[in-house]
Every structure is written in C-alpha cells, then in structure tokens.
C-alpha cells in the first residue's frame with residue numbers, strides 16, 4: 435500500500451502478530467520497511483509466522499502473555515538488546531467468548547477484562563516507559579471491536595474494549611507532550627483465524643447484517659492500521675476509526 439521506505443529505521447511491535455489481523459498488520463509494516471517484533475502466547479504459531487514474515491524483512495518473535503508483567507519485562511529487554519528502540523506498538527492481542535450477560539461466570543468476566551483491558555494497559559505502560567517517553571517519540575495503536583451500539587452477546591468484551599477506547603483518548607492527551615500519538619481501530623466482522631473460536635451457526639447469515647453484505651478481510655484492517663501508525667497520519671491522535679463495512683450503523687449485530 436505504501437512505498438517500501440515509509441517505515442525505514444522504524445521498529446514495531448505487534449502483539450498477537452502470529453495470526454489473523456496481527457499477522458496482516460505485521461506484513462504491511464514489513465512491506466513498508468519496518469523492523470517488526472511479533473508476540474503471543476503460543477511459540478509454535480509465532481515461529482511459523484516469523485519464518486514466513488521474514489521473507490519480507492527483519493522479523494523476530496518472543497513468547498509473551500500480555501497479562502504477565504514479568505514476561506512483558508523480558509520482551510522489553512529483548513527489543514532493547516536486539517533493536518535498541520521501539521517506534522510503533524500495535525496492541526492487537528485479545529479475544530473473548532460469546533455468552534449472554536446473565537450466564538457469565540465471575541471468572542469468565544474477569545478473564546476477558548484481564549486479557550483485553552488490563553493486558554493492553556500493562557503492555558502500553560511498559561513500552562511507553564521503556565521506549566516512547568525517553569525517546570520523546572512513539573505511536574500506539576489499539577485494536578478493539580465494534581462497540582458503537584454496545585456488544586450484545588459479549589458484555590465483557592464490550593466493557594473492556596470501551597475501556598481501551600477511552601484510554602486511547604486519555605493517553606493521546608497526556609502523552610502528546612512526549613510526541614506520542616495514540617489511536618484505535620475498531621474492526622467489524624473480519625474473515626480471520628479469530629472467527630474459528632465461534633460456532634459456525636453464529637456466523638450464518640451474518641454478512642446480510644452488514645450494509646456491504648460481506649465480511650471484511652484482514653488486509654482491509656491492516657491497511658488502515660499501517661496508515662494510522664505512519665507519518666501520513668502525523669496529525670491524528672485520540673481517534674477511533676471503524677473498519678466495518680458500515681455494520682455499526684445498520685441491522686442486527688448478533689442473534690440472541
């Protein structure tokens with residue numbers, strides 16, 4: 435999408451870069467010249483992704499659970515040792531499970547809040563303190579979900595992602611003095627590995643509930659992400675952009 439040198443000398447970290455949307459984001463950044471680190475919980479997945487992404491440029495992986503501060507500290511050390519700096523953080527790692535609000539166990543609620551809100555925060559604060567604030571420069575991009583009309587059928591993730599949406603605005607203001615931009619992207623329903631976590635019957639007829647009558651692709655999300663972390667978006671901060679084929683404005687989101 436960009437010329438090959440847009441991210442020359444830039445170092446990026448994509449959490450959840452071993453699959454789906456995160457992989458597509460890593461691919462776009464590499465194609466435009468960035469050096470890219472990917473992180474996730476499953477080594478086998480990361481290794482396979484890194485092998486294929488390395489055909490496009492410098493790519494390394496590290497196992498890191500975004501909920502674990504010790505592992506985040508090890509990731510900071512790894513990036514410092516191997517690249518010496520970080521310019522771009524894409525908080526893409528996340529997930530949840532469908533459940534009616536009244537059926538949700540306390541443990542399940544906490545697991546989803548911890549993964550999507552706390553994990554994103556731990557990673558953001560650690561990378562800002564280690565790199566962006568001392569460098570007086572950095573770009574953070576948070577991947578959330580379509581929260582425009584709430585998230586019926588997944589109240590836990592709606593609450594967690596709305597927290598990240600608001601954090602995006604707050605940090606954009608607080609950290610503008612360090613020349614750090616903070617934005618978010620809210621994908622609609624995207625044809626990616628992530629959808630394998632949902633029963634196929636939940637996906638039946640879903641395209642009809644979207645004005646564009648189709649699901650999005652991982653590239654269509656990644657193109658927007660690459661733009662938002664690029665110098666072409668230098669004056670955009672505190673913004674959440676939807677890439678959803680108009681879904682947020684139209685029709686029924688979930689069969690409840």
Ligand SMILES: CCCCCCC/C=C/C(=O)SCCNC(=O)CCNC(=O)[C@H](O)C(C)(C)COP(=O)(O)OP(=O)(O)OC[C@H]1O[C@@H](n2cnc3c(N)ncnc32)[C@H](O)[C@@H]1OP(=O)(O)O
Pocket residue numbers: 528529530531532533539541542543545546549579622623628629631632636637687688689
């Ligand atoms: C309409 C169609 C779908 C539209 C999609 C909308 C757009 C969004 C799409 C995406 O986000 S795609 C990405 C999808 N990827 C995932 O969702 C990842 C899947 N899940 C996980 O990563 C993990 O399960 C978790 C949610 C982060 C939780 O992991 P953790 O290891 O912390 O907890 P667990 O020990 O697994 O579970 C704790 C607790 O949570 C409850 N629970 C977990 N899974 C389910 C489930 N499938 N159904 C019901 N409840 C669940 C449960 O209470 C667990 O405790 P125990 O009962 O196991 O003791």
Ligand SMILES: NC(=O)C1=CN([C@@H]2O[C@H](COP(=O)(O)OP(=O)(O)OC[C@H]3O[C@@H](n4cnc5c(N)ncnc54)[C@H](OP(=O)(O)O)[C@@H]3O)[C@@H](O)[C@H]2O)C=CC1
Pocket residue numbers: 449450451452453454455456473474475476477479480498499500501526527528529530549553577578579580620621622623624625626627628629
């Ligand atoms: N696909 C869709 O329709 C939509 C997806 N999204 C969001 O986009 C993001 C990417 O989803 P998608 O690519 O579709 O799905 P995937 O399930 O393929 O991607 C999720 C990634 O996050 C990683 N991950 C999850 N939890 C953790 C954790 N605690 N620590 C580190 N890594 C973690 C996973 O890696 P590993 O298993 O190795 O830990 C995986 O690579 C997610 O936040 C998702 O919720 C938002 C809206 C719609």
